Amino acid sequence: MSKKQKTFRPKARVPKGLQDERATDVVQQRQMLDAIRHVFDLYGFEALQTSALEYADALGKFLPDADRPNEGVFSFQDDDDQWLSLRYDLTAPLARFVAQNYDALPKPFRRYQEGPVWRNEKPGPGRFRQFTQFDADTVGAAGMTADAEMCSLMSDIMENLGIAREDYEVRVNNRKILDGVLETIGLDLSDEAGQGQRLTVLRAIDKLDRLGIEGVTLLLGKGRKDESGDFTKGAELSEDQIAGVVAFLEVKGTSRSAICDALAPVVGDSQTGLEGVAELREIDELLTAVGYGDDRVVFDPGIVRGLEYYTGPVWEIELTFETTNEEGQQVRFGSVGSGGRYDGLVERFKGVKVPATGCSIGVSRLFAALRALGRLDDTEGYGPVVVLVMDRDDIKSYQAMVQELRAAGIRSEMYLGESGMRAQVKYADKRRAPLVVIQGEDERAAGEVTLKDMVLGTEMSKTIDDNKEWREEQPAQISVSRSDLVSGVQSILGRYNLGSGK
RNA sequence: GCCGCCUUAGCUCAGUUGGUUAGAGCGCUAGAUUGUGGAUCUAGAGGUCCCCUGUUCAAUUCAGGGAGGCGGUACCA
Structure with missing residues (x-):
């Protein structure tokens, strides 16, 4: 029996009989x-x-x-x-x-x-x-x-x-x-x-x-x-x-x-x-x-x-x-x-x-x-609108989008992590974001933003099992002019009775 | 408090008649996919096999003790 010197690591656990709530x-x-x-x-x-x-x-x-x-x-x-x-x-x-x-x-x-x-x-x-x-x-x-x-x-x-x-x-x-x-x-x-x-x-x-x-x-x-x-x-x-x-x-x-x-x-x-x-x-x-x-x-x-x-x-x-x-x-x-x-x-x-x-x-x-x-309202579990960060050199433009959304009373955030796009969409999925705002090179050149309806996307995934199709169709996405960001987001939120986030 | 059962990966669990590299499914991370959550395939990370003592050449496995969990029961303002 060799005794390894180990740094003390407290076991992370909630005390007995108590609980955390998400x-x-x-x-x-x-x-x-x-x-x-x-x-x-x-x-x-x-x-x-x-x-x-x-x-x-x-x-x-x-x-x-x-x-x-x-x-x-x-x-x-x-x-x-x-x-x-x-x-x-x-x-x-x-x-x-x-x-x-x-x-x-x-x-x-x-x-x-x-x-x-x-x-x-x-x-x-x-x-x-x-x-x-x-x-x-x-x-x-x-x-x-x-x-x-x-x-x-x-x-x-x-x-x-x-x-x-x-x-x-x-x-x-x-x-x-x-x-x-x-x-x-x-x-x-x-x-x-x-x-x-x-x-x-x-x-x-x-x-x-x-x-x-x-x-x-x-x-x-x-x-x-x-x-x-x-x-x-x-x-x-x-x-x-x-x-x-x-x-x-x-x-x-x-x-x-x-x-x-x-x-x-x-x-x-x-x-x-x-x-x-x-x-x-x-x-x-x-x-x-x-x-x-x-x-x-x-x-x-x-x-x-x-x-x-x-x-x-x-x-x-x-x-x-x-x-x-x-x-x-x-x-x-x-x-x-x-x-x-x-x-x-x-x-x-x-x-x-x-x-x-x-x-x-x-x-x-x-x-x-x-x-x-079944008397609990599960729309209450939705997360915020997530604005993806596609181009790190242009953080300010994403900040501006979030600022506009918040000013309109829409619960929203810019992705604050370090990962790539795929991970960002996964993040939004895990947060139960109702929709994601995307502006990469293409959209910027066209003066547009892409709005991805995550709820509808989940629904559509049930009938698509080919990955190529899933990706090429870019399900549940629409593009709107950059100046229509807020109204576009509001119209998608309206589908799920999320109003303007109030 | 009392009685019974249980404790192996983040979760659910297999396994070792005591033997050197302890497994699965799910989950997680990543890749296939040059800018997309699902599905599929591939790879990876992750373990003091609850703890202590004893028996043994050797214990995750056997024995004793302890702790924790679950179920029942008692108490419950």
């Missing part, structure tokens, strides 16, 4: 965010950006401890030894912001915010350590009108993105009903053991989608062993108690009001439970009054969402269609957004109860879904 994705995603923002804006929410870093104690329960400072969140210590964390959602920073600026803010305070958040956990398919959320929240409004508005808001966003009414559903439940059911089956929520049991039950219910009623039943009782042989401990409920929860989960109805009717007996005389049902009834009435029927917003006892802070209504936007992925498997996108009422979050800072409700859109997953639906 132009097409960036532009298409921006377009999608604009469509979402439009609806938030229309509803009257105001824009807010908060810092990506927060003091760890402001983020709440995920305080870094000495052994594992990065469990769940990414954290580090500042110069003054205080712990800083990258935000893991946009709600906790909102609570901090509201508490900090409470007196100056209009109340209710309604804001939307979009941006990356980070979670330090194992990445999986469709799960990353950095992802984008787009949230809207109303802080300081206790009534169900704010909650009902969240439901119609989410529905409007889906439809503004071009998702058909039968392809999505806003599903609503109420935490108070869940607690009412637990109370009715005799779970004691006053001590710590009872609270632990409550969380286990909620977690079990949350898995209804994936495991079905049988799986959930196991998790409510002794526990469940999965295919990999791992055992999950259950909530240790009695047979009767399990039956009570199952009865609740099996509540169905043909309309929101019918579901409310069916839910009432399940919560018995639990005060909390009855309150929850009454809240759902109110949401139903408010939504019905403005025309949001059961085809858009439904009530679903299986919805649980986050365990810690929701205190009332909770909801989820579910995509209900299926597609096939690259591997040919059936895929459901499932939940692309969620939210609910959290009346306790600001209280952590202020000591006073500040009611709040909101929703959060999972941008990456929604983006993947829109791609699967």
Whole structure:
């Protein structure tokens, strides 16, 4: 074994669970965010950006401890030894912001915010350590009108993105009903053991989608062993108690009001439970009054969402269609957004109860879904017009062309590399340039420029397989007088709805 | 965290019953084409065969340990 002296070369790779995005994705995603923002804006929410870093104690329960400072969140210590964390959602920073600026803010305070958040956990398919959320929240409004508005808001966003009414559903439940059911089956929520049991039950219910009623039943009782042989401990409920929860989960109805009717007996005389049902009834009435029927917003006892802070209504936007992925498997996108009422979050800072409700859109997953639906505009992926450099001694004339094109608002560039013509056309192809401007000796002598339509050329190449023919025909090229450069380019761009590049 | 599978070229993967020059397809670069992206043909570049230790005359191949990836599961604000 001979040891060669080698210079250190870092391996170029993106950190695990993170990703780079190329132009097409960036532009298409921006377009999608604009469509979402439009609806938030229309509803009257105001824009807010908060810092990506927060003091760890402001983020709440995920305080870094000495052994594992990065469990769940990414954290580090500042110069003054205080712990800083990258935000893991946009709600906790909102609570901090509201508490900090409470007196100056209009109340209710309604804001939307979009941006990356980070979670330090194992990445999986469709799960990353950095992802984008787009949230809207109303802080300081206790009534169900704010909650009902969240439901119609989410529905409007889906439809503004071009998702058909039968392809999505806003599903609503109420935490108070869940607690009412637990109370009715005799779970004691006053001590710590009872609270632990409550969380286990909620977690079990949350898995209804994936495991079905049988799986959930196991998790409510002794526990469940999965295919990999791992055992999950259950909530240790009695047979009767399990039956009570199952009865609740099996509540169905043909309309929101019918579901409310069916839910009432399940919560018995639990005060909390009855309150929850009454809240759902109110949401139903408010939504019905403005025309949001059961085809858009439904009530679903299986919805649980986050365990810690929701205190009332909770909801989820579910995509209900299926597609096939690259591997040919059936895929459901499932939940692309969620939210609910959290009346306790600001209280952590202020000591006073500040009611709040909101929703959060999972941008990456929604983006993947829109791609699967073919709802993304792929003309957005086109590159600039490329002016080839045929004669290096005459760079100035090519600069002048680009200058004219840009002055006319056309996205364009002069080739800045060192290679020959063939490589330049290949470059333009790779950039997805819609067209190429060519002026060599011949054109200059004639006072013309050649415009090569790259999109049409690609199309024509499909029916030409002889290279001689391909080259001699010079497919999809026209010559125009040098003085008609701009109008000639505009007319070709017009074929692909690229307008003047605006 | 737990269970299982995997790791050879930029990508997808073959292969070496342990032996000297480790392969394919795709991609990339260039030529055929004196001024043209596709197709075709030709050539070229590109590898610590994941890492460490051990066994051996010899390890990409065998053994042990580690790391990374994938899938499931748990947690998930």
